[in-house]
Amino acid sequence: xxxxxxxxxxxxxxxxxxxxxxxxxxxxxxxxxxxxxxxxxxxxxxxxxxxxxxxxxxxxxxxxxxxxxxxxxxxxxxxxxxxxxxxxxxxxxxxxxxxxxxxxxxxxxxxxxxxxxxxxxxxxxxxxxxxxxxxxxxxxxxxxxxxxxxxxxxxxxxxxxxxxxxxxxxxxxxxxxxxxxxxxxxxxxxxxxxxxxxxxxxxxxxxxxxxxxxxxxxxxxxxxxxxxxxxxxxxxxxxxxxxxxxxxxxxxxxxxxxxxxxxxxxxxxxxxxxxxxxxxxxxxxxxxxxxxxxxxxxxxxxxxxxxxxxxxxxxxxxxxxxxxxxxxxxxxxxxxxxxxxxxxxxxxxxxx
Amino acid sequence: xxxxxxxxxxxxxxxxxxxxxxxxxxxxxxxxxxxxxxxxxxxxxxxxxxxxxxxxxxxxxxxxxxxxxxxxxxxxxxxxxxxxxxxxxxxxxxxxxxxxxxxxxxxxxxxxxxxxxxxxxxxxxxxxxxxxxxxxxxxxxxxxxxxxxxxxxxxxxxxxxxxxxxxxxxxxxxxxxxxxxxxxxxxxxxxxxxxxxxxxxxxxxxxxxxxxxxxxxxxxxxxxxxxxxxxxxxxxxxxxxxxxxxxxxxxxxxxxxxxxxxxxxxxxxxxxxxxxxxxxxxxxxxxxxxxxxxxxxxxxxxxxxxxxxxxxxxxxxxxxxxxxxxxxxxxxxxxxxxxxxxxxxxxxxxxx
Numbered sequence: 001x002x003x004x005x006x007x008x009x010x011x012x013x014x015x016x017x018x019x020x021x022x023x024x025x026x027x028x029x030x031x032x033x034x035x036x037x038x039x040x041x042x043x044x045x046x047x048x049x050x051x052x053x054x055x056x057x058x059x060x061x062x063x064x065x066x067x068x069x070x071x072x073x074x075x076x077x078x079x080x081x082x083x084x085x086x087x088x089x090x091x092x093x094x095x096x097x098x099x100x101x102x103x104x105x106x107x108x109x110x111x112x113x114x115x116x117x118x119x120x121x122x123x124x125x126x127x128x129x130x131x132x133x134x135x136x137x138x139x140x141x142x143x144x145x146x147x148x149x150x151x152x153x154x155x156x157x158x159x160x161x162x163x164x165x166x167x168x169x170x171x172x173x174x175x176x177x178x179x180x181x182x183x184x185x186x187x188x189x190x191x192x193x194x195x196x197x198x199x200x201x202x203x204x205x206x207x208x209x210x211x212x213x214x215x216x217x218x219x220x221x222x223x224x225x226x227x228x229x230x231x232x233x234x235x236x237x238x239x240x241x242x243x244x245x246x247x248x249x250x251x252x253x254x255x256x257x258x259x260x261x262x263x264x265x266x267x268x269x270x271x272x273x274x275x276x277x278x279x280x281x282x283x284x285x286x287x288x289x290x291x292x293x294x295x296x297x298x299x300x301x302x303x304x305x306x307x308x309x310x311x312x313x314x315x316x317x318x319x320x321x322x323x324x325x326x327x328x329x330x331x332x333x334x335x336x337x338x339x340x341x342x343x344x345x346x347x348x349x350x351x352x
Numbered sequence: 353x354x355x356x357x358x359x360x361x362x363x364x365x366x367x368x369x370x371x372x373x374x375x376x377x378x379x380x381x382x383x384x385x386x387x388x389x390x391x392x393x394x395x396x397x398x399x400x401x402x403x404x405x406x407x408x409x410x411x412x413x414x415x416x417x418x419x420x421x422x423x424x425x426x427x428x429x430x431x432x433x434x435x436x437x438x439x440x441x442x443x444x445x446x447x448x449x450x451x452x453x454x455x456x457x458x459x460x461x462x463x464x465x466x467x468x469x470x471x472x473x474x475x476x477x478x479x480x481x482x483x484x485x486x487x488x489x490x491x492x493x494x495x496x497x498x499x500x501x502x503x504x505x506x507x508x509x510x511x512x513x514x515x516x517x518x519x520x521x522x523x524x525x526x527x528x529x530x531x532x533x534x535x536x537x538x539x540x541x542x543x544x545x546x547x548x549x550x551x552x553x554x555x556x557x558x559x560x561x562x563x564x565x566x567x568x569x570x571x572x573x574x575x576x577x578x579x580x581x582x583x584x585x586x587x588x589x590x591x592x593x594x595x596x597x598x599x600x601x602x603x604x605x606x607x608x609x610x611x612x613x614x615x616x617x618x619x620x621x622x623x624x625x626x627x628x629x630x631x632x633x634x635x636x637x638x639x640x641x642x643x644x645x646x647x648x649x650x651x652x653x654x655x656x657x658x659x660x661x662x663x664x665x666x667x668x669x670x671x672x673x674x675x676x677x678x679x680x681x682x683x684x685x686x687x688x689x690x691x692x693x694x695x696x697x698x699x700x701x702x703x704x
Contacts, residue, residue, distance in 0.1 A: 008442050008704045042646060064647045084647060085600040085609075087663050090360050109601050112663050140648055141601045141609050248437040249461050249493045257437075257493050263678050264703050267619040294394060294674055295416045295436060295703065296492055311439050311464050322646055326615050327678070329701050349681050351616050351647065352360045 001339045004332075005313065009246040010260035012328050013315075014343075016335040018240035019049070019222055026204065026221050027056045033208035038062050038081060038197065040219030043322045045347035046331075047075025049222060060103070062199075062217045066094045067350025069104075075346065078102045081131070081197070083167060083217060085113035085141060086120075095120035095128070105129035107167045107197075109141050114152060118159035130156045131167040131197060134182075136175040142168060146182045153191045164195045169217070171198025171210050179212035202231035225321035230274030241331070242282060242315040243324065245297065250310045256287070258297040260316060264327060267292060268320035279316040284308060289316070353691050356684075357665065361598040362612035364680050365667075366695075368687040370592035371401070371574055378556065378573050379408045385560035390414050390433060390549065392571030395674045397699035398683075399427025401574060412455070414551075414569045418446045419702025421456075427698065430454045433483070433549070435519060435569060437465035437493060438472075447472035447480070457481035459519040459549075461493050466504060470511035482508040483519040483549060486534075488527040494520060498534045505543045516547045521569070523550025523562050531564035554583035577673035582626030593683070594634060594667040595676065597649065602662045608639070610649040612668060616679060619644060620672035631668040636660060641668070 004013065023039075030037040039053040040062040050061050050072055060079030063069040069080045085108050086095060098104055099120060106128060108114045114130070121128040132152045135142030143149050149166065156163045166182065168175050179196050186193055198207055199217030201224075207216045220227075223241040224234040243264060249257035265279050277289040278297065286304040289297050297316075301307045308314055318324040325331065326349065330342045356365065375391075382389040391405040392414040402413050402424055412431030415421040421432045437460050438447060450456055451472060458480060460466045466482070473480040484504045487494030495501050501518065508515045518534065520527050531548050538545055550559055551569030553576075559568045572579075575593040576586040595617060601609035617631050629641040630649065638656040641649050649668075653659045660666055670676040677683065678701065682694045 006442075008440075010703055084611075087598055087600045087611075088360075090358075109603060110662055113600065135603060139604075139607065140643075140645065140650055141603055144603060246439055248439045248465065251461060251487060251493055251496060252491075255491065259436075259439075260703075262618070262620065262675055263701075266614070267621075267675070268614065269619075291492075293492065294678075298492055310462055323614055323619070326646075327701065328703075349615075349679065351362055351612075351680075 004334060004337065004339055007244060007332055007339070009244050009313065010264045011244050012241055012324060012331045013244050014223070014331045014333045015240045016333050016340065018238060022222055022224065022238060022240060023053055023056055026218060027058065029205065030216055031057060035207060035213060036215040038215050038217050039222070040083070040199070040217050041068060041072060041347065043219040043325060044222050045325060045345045046343055047072055047077060047346055048343065050075065050077050059215065065350055065352060066091060066098070067352050068347040069098055070094070071347040071350060073098055073102045081105045081107065083107045083169070085109055086116045087112050088116060089119070092116045092119040093123060096124035099124040099126040099128050105131060105164060107131040107133045108152065109133040109143050111152070111155065114155055114159065118161055121161055127162050129164040130161045131164050131195060133167045134178055136168045136170065136172045136178065138170060140169070146178065146185055149182055150185050150189060153186060154189055157191065163191050165193040165197070167197040170200030170203060171207065171213060172203065173210065176211040201228050202233055204233055220322060223321045226275060226280050226317050226319045227270050230270055236317070239317055241321050241325070242317055243279070245314055245316055247308050247310055247312045247314065254300065254302040256299040256301055256308055258299060258314060259295065260297045261295040262292040263294045265292060265297065265316060265318055266320060266323040266327060268323055270319045279318050282315040282317055284314065356686060356689065356691055359596060359684055359691070361596050361665065362616045363596050364593055364676060364683045365596050366575070366683045366685045367592045368685050368692065370590060374573055374576065374590060374592060375405055375408055378570060379410065381557065382568055383409060387559060387565060388567040390567050390569050391574070392435070392551070392569050393420060393424060393699065395571035395677060396574050397677060397697045398695055399424055399429060399698055400695065402427065402429050411567065417702055417704060418443060418450070419704050420699040421450055422446070423699040423702060425450055425454045433457045433459065435459045435521070437461055438468045439464050440468060441471070444468045444471035445475060448476035451476040451478040451480050457483060457516060459483040459485045460504065461485040461495050463504070463507065466507055466511065470513055473513055479514050481516040482513045483516050483547060485519045486530050488520045488522065488524045488530065490522060498530065498537055501534055502537050502541060505538060506541055509543065515543050517545040517549070519549040522552030522555060523559065523565060524555065525562065527565070528563040553580050554585055556585055572674060575673045578627060578632050578669050578671045579622050582622055588669070591669055593673050593677070594669055595631070597666055597668055599660050599662055599664045599666065606652065606654040608651040608653055608660055610651060610666060611647065612649045613647040614644040615646045617644060617649065617668060617670055618672060618675040618679060620675055622671045631670050634667040634669055636666065
């Protein structure tokens with residue numbers, strides 16, 4: 001097998017030992033606090049990792065898009081939550097096809113998305129679970145009031161769907177208030193909140209403090225990245241994916257160019273207080289990846305006493321690992337520092 | 353064939369009529385000014401488009417990475433410039449394999465990259481052309497002085513490579529000064545600057561003002577995007593790729609969520625004066641895509657009198673189309689407003 005130092009760059013390299021520890025730690029945390037863990041596959045997009053998450057105790061998985069769920073169902077996964085509003089006839093038919101194969105649940109925050117799920121359940125002749133998404137203050141998707149949530153819950157029942165409960169992202173203190181206010185209203189309408197699903201890696205270790213949650217969705221925790229380290233939820237030593245790159249030019253004493261640009265690392269930033277530039281050079285933490293072109297990473301070495309040489313290989317911890325994973329058809333996996341294989345990122349680019 | 357309005361979203365849709373006009377316009381410009389056009393395939397990554405560029409008069413193509421060149425050679429393209437320093441034995445062997453199939457030229461700015469090309473030429477038993485890259489002030493790759501350029505040129509000759517000339521990116525007024533200073537020095541050393549290759553879409557219509565250029569490399573001009581429109585090099589009506597998306601949630605009167613996030617549109621920004629947000633909503637230019645999550649585009653409608661409805665389809669002009677193209681396995685192509693097919697972005701993700 002190829003040695004790590006012989007891999008062609010740029011290449012994302014995944015440390016399976018760290019992955020295993022990250023998966024176990026989160027599962028243990030959820031077990032300890034009586035939370036169901038429903039990992040989000042958006043970060044890894046690899047069925048084998050989803051299988052491992054379930055083997056360790058996850059109750060099922062979460063996908064954002066139908067295309068991801070299709071890949072995961074093909075990979076043998078069952079009990080899939082689509083935590084995303086699906087709209088339209090084409091989506092309904094694909095959801096129906098999935099529901100014939102595996103247990104499906106979908107979160108909605110509007111009547112059109114609800115109608116899509118109802119249409120799918122009818123077309124499939126199968127039960128599809130429904131969660132109503134509410135907004136805990138993030139101002140993305142999610143209804144803003146218990147009234148709206150309840151109206152959707154009752155509409156779900158009227159449409160013959162299995163109403164399962166509520167979902168939010170990211171969960172926060174406000175989530176508990178919403179759930180506390182919602183529970184008696186739903187109960188009065190004859191609807192049970194069997195599931196209250198929260199999520200988000202940055203605040204994962206505080207999930208148990210949010211009263212009422214039954215389930216937790218996390219994605220980034222499998223690999224971690226510069227953002228989750230900055231959020232204090234992981235250490236650098238827990239980060240399981242690094243992009244290996246090569247210094248292909250050293251045009252000035254204070255500048256190095258690596259063969260990893262925005263098509264390899266993405267242009268995602270972290271908050272200024274979390275660090276400068278487009279990723280952390282693990283071996284040269286004082287150097288700054290100050291600029292990315294598509295295939296060039298421009299490194300400012302002026303603040304770094306040690307400086308990489310032309311031809312040297314460097315490791316970059318991505319700012320945001322989920323989008324990096326999505327840029328690559330394959331990741332190299334290692335165990336004990338030895339290359340074990342090259343795995344397809346099977347659900348990469350499945351954005352529909 | 354599927355109607356455009358029935359395509360599942362999110363989806364990049366390419367207008368072939370506009371592509372044809374963009375390709376012709378640039379070729380005409382170069383022809384008029386006696387410049388060889390060597391289009392960069394980084395933007396489209398599709399062999400059929402590269403074939404069309406050559407059919408219209410391009411002298412060859414430009415690729416950034418070997419993986420792109422391999423796909424293009426598989427697609428029948430010949431005369432390929434790798435405008436990027438290649439470093440290491442693995443790259444040398446791949447370059448050698450390419451050189452056995454098609455005419456190759458490589459740009460270098462350092463001795464290690466030069467040695468890689470020399471190794472490839474020896475391994476292939478074929479001639480490989482060499483350009484020395486110089487820096488016109490962009491501070492990325494490229495040597496900073498005529499002395500360094502000349503040393504590399506002489507080293508290329510000594511290594512048995514075919515020295516072809518100079519390359520820079522992006523070309524600018526400073527490029528002409530460098531070339532003027534370099535030409536007599538190279539001539540005195542018995543080296544001819546047969547090729548002086550400039551590049552960059554934003555300043556493309558000024559390429560003829562840079563004395564000494566023989567060749568021009570441009571990529572973005574095939575599709576154009578919000579950045580090149582802001583640079584004044586194209587109009588909105590010339591932009592040939594738009595991402596079609598669906599409004600999947602309208603959680604508040606002033607907020608819409610589309611099913612296109614950073615995994616569809618990328619996180620690339622444009623300069624503040626070029627426009628706010630992560631792409632231009634062509635049908636709602638006063639709305640702002642203020643935030644992207646991986647699969648969510650969060651649109652601020654507060655400044656827009658007209659507002660899209662739940663379930664409505666919208667078109668997004670990307671900020672930077674090259675990275676958007678790289679996120680998608682396929683683009684839908686249309687002509688006269690009719691869907692003609694769905695083309696693989698064959699060189700997508702070929703980052704090594």
